[in-house]
Amino acid sequence: MTTPLAGPETTLGGALPIPGQRAAAVDTAQVAGLISQLLIALGEDPTRDGLIGTPDRVAAWWADFMSPDDVTAVTCFSESQLSDQLVIVGGMSVWSLCEHHMLPMNLQVTAGYVPDGEVVGLSKFGRIAEHFAGRLQVQERFTEQVAEYLTSVIGRKDVAVAVRGVHLCMSMRGVRMEPARTTTLHTGGRFATDPLLNQQFFAAAQWNAA
Known part of the structure; x- marks a missing residue:
C-alpha cells in the first residue's frame, strides 16, 4: 500500500475509486413494459400460458444483473x-453482457500480483471481477478495469490479469463458431519488464483456463 499498515489487518473503505461506475438504477416497470412490446413484435402473446409473468421476471433479472455488490472494502x-512471491488467483468465472449485441459472455478470470509486506484478501478478487462484469461490457475494457482496480488496491503496477471469454455473439450468431475463445491479457509493472515473471503468470493463467 502507499500508506503504512497500522496492524496485522487493514480495511480500505469506500475511498478507492470505482472506474466505469454505472449511473442509474434499473426501471423494472419500464423494462417489463418493453419486454411485453418485444414479445408482441416477435409475434408472441404475452398473456398466453407460459409467458404470463415473463416480462416481470426478465425485468427482475436485469435489475439483479445490473446491480452487483459494490467493492466497498478491500482487506489487506x-x-x-x-x-x-508471485500470488495468482484463478478459477474465477463471471457472466457479463456484450454491449454490441446484448448477448451473454462467460469470462474466466486469472489475476496475479507481487506482494510487498502485505497480501490482499482472496475473496475480494472474485468480488472485483463480479462488480465489473455486472454491466454491458466488452472483454477488453473489463480486463483493464479489473487490472486498474487491483493496481489501486496494492498501490503498485505489479499486477497481471488474464481473461478468457466465450462470447455468444460469436457462438450463436454471425459465424456461429462455438469453440471460439477470446483471450485478453494485461501486464503491468514487473510483469511487463520481467520475462520470467510474465512467463510464470501466463503459464498459470493457461492452466487455470484449461
Missing part, C-alpha cells in the same frame, strides 16, 4: 516476511 493483511 500484513505479512512482513513476504516479498517477491
Whole structure:
C-alpha cells in the first residue's frame, strides 16, 4: 500500500475509486413494459400460458444483473516476511453482457500480483471481477478495469490479469463458431519488464483456463 499498515489487518473503505461506475438504477416497470412490446413484435402473446409473468421476471433479472455488490472494502493483511512471491488467483468465472449485441459472455478470470509486506484478501478478487462484469461490457475494457482496480488496491503496477471469454455473439450468431475463445491479457509493472515473471503468470493463467 502507499500508506503504512497500522496492524496485522487493514480495511480500505469506500475511498478507492470505482472506474466505469454505472449511473442509474434499473426501471423494472419500464423494462417489463418493453419486454411485453418485444414479445408482441416477435409475434408472441404475452398473456398466453407460459409467458404470463415473463416480462416481470426478465425485468427482475436485469435489475439483479445490473446491480452487483459494490467493492466497498478491500482487506489487506500484513505479512512482513513476504516479498517477491508471485500470488495468482484463478478459477474465477463471471457472466457479463456484450454491449454490441446484448448477448451473454462467460469470462474466466486469472489475476496475479507481487506482494510487498502485505497480501490482499482472496475473496475480494472474485468480488472485483463480479462488480465489473455486472454491466454491458466488452472483454477488453473489463480486463483493464479489473487490472486498474487491483493496481489501486496494492498501490503498485505489479499486477497481471488474464481473461478468457466465450462470447455468444460469436457462438450463436454471425459465424456461429462455438469453440471460439477470446483471450485478453494485461501486464503491468514487473510483469511487463520481467520475462520470467510474465512467463510464470501466463503459464498459470493457461492452466487455470484449461
